[in-house]
Amino acid sequence: MSQYQFYSLAGMVLFALGLHALVILPHILRKILSINIMAGGVFLFLISIAARNFEDFPDPVPQAMLLTGVVVALSATAFAVALARRIYTVTGRSELDEEDRVP
């Protein structure tokens, strides 16, 4: 197994862990964190694929996507936290589960 495959695999494991956490954890903040962990996995995968056995310089396109992606992920997270706060102020709850659907 070469180096980039090791890092890619680590990214995939992170993605799967985040996916599992996203499904089972009812608290909104934990869901936001899970999505961030999934994003971290995707970033790790992209950057390791860009840098596989390169000669002059690593593939700049995934790097550029990642660079903007990190900042966008940060902003999206902050926006999600703003939404979560709004949900808390309006409903007094911060968890998403079956009981929420009861009118």
Added chain:
Amino acid sequence: MDSTTECIKKPLSVLSALFAAVVCVFLAVALREIPDEPGGLTAAAAAEIPRSGVEHPVTAVLLNFRVYDTWLEVGVLLMAAMGMLLFQRRSDLRDIRLMPSPEPVLHWLVRLLFPMLVLVSGYLLWMGKFAAGGAFQAGVVLGSGGVLLWLAGHPSLTNFPGRLFRSLLIVGFLSFLLASIANMAFGQAILAFPPAYAGTIILILEAAATLSIAATVSALIIGLQPVVRDRDRAPIHVPSD
């Protein structure tokens, strides 16, 4: 074991773990399909760099080859900032609650560090031409300077004019828009910069994007604070040296 862990349903948890494991295995199998030799768009990027106006491949991709993508990502940042301001029912940062700052040392340190952050940010912006750097890195460093000011309870944040703050939020998106309109006015394709002027255009776009990213990042982090009414506002106190 806390309350959140207790209320997880056991069957759902097992099912979801299985699903995640299957996804991971499929991804790992797909990884074997990726060719080992370097490929992608490295060669295409290398061939076009001399005409891009910058020397660093990542900056060339970001601000020239795929500038449309970057433009829309600056738009996403603007939308996130607008959404947050909408939810908080505010149009600027003039009514945020500043952290109380009992520590004169912290105050002094921030007054020392903030100008250095501005300097580092400017250097990162300039460095984008020939090394790893550019608008996003510079913008985040500058934005973290804004967060630092807030953490230290520096009153310059609440005195920042609202109109200027809103202008900073949109200047990045607007400059990309103006660049594309100007390009079309001169008979070029929408974001195909002429190689002779590409370097200058990219520097202007990057500087504008840096300001917008800095304003967005600091606003998104600081703006979540609750609103204070004027009479609750902590008295502004700047210790002299």
